[in-house]
Amino acid sequence: MPIIEVAGLEKTFKTREREAGLAGSLHSFVAPRYRERKAVKHISFSLEPGEVLAFIGPNGAGKSTTIKMLTGILYPSGGKATVLGLTPWQQRRQLAFHIASIYGQKSQLWYHLPPQDTFDLLARIYELDMNEYRKRRDFLVEVFDIADYVRTPARKLSLGERTRCELAAALLHKPSVIFLDEPTIGLDVIAKQRIRDLIGQLNAEEGVTIFLTS
Incomplete structure (x- = not known):
């Protein structure tokens, strides 16, 4: 049974058009006009447990919008989707x-706190058993080789170091699916390859399904 199943998924954004000048602004206020823009156009696919999907396309192709629908952040304009048998926008909690989800432009690490403090907070949010959490945390610290800076405030870390900590944070609760929205954006070639290797390793060792955009 597919772990992710998408059929005819669409997302249309409605934007308000503004006219130039004072008279135009007044007219737009009294009788607003809207323009529709399709961000995602009728896509269908399925993903089996343990598979890795690279969702590739140019900027504006709807990659991030698709992930936001599949994680329940956005409601679609049409179509259906299930993740782990759940409808994301109806059963988000x-x-x-x-x-788990990681967005290249958005961090889940508390900026002024060490990553380990964020890990502790996430353990409580996910209601993890603390003994199991500590074992899992120590395992991920070793796998991602972040022991040297896991107690350093996130604001003092390089982008590559923060990305490793982001991945570790995302995996604390042993997710079945991880969504990665351009996780290597802004990294140099060596750091990008290291992150790709780590992603491949967690897929091979833990069987986590990976949805990756680039």
């Missing part, structure tokens, strides 16, 4: 305990 239940789904959150079984998936």
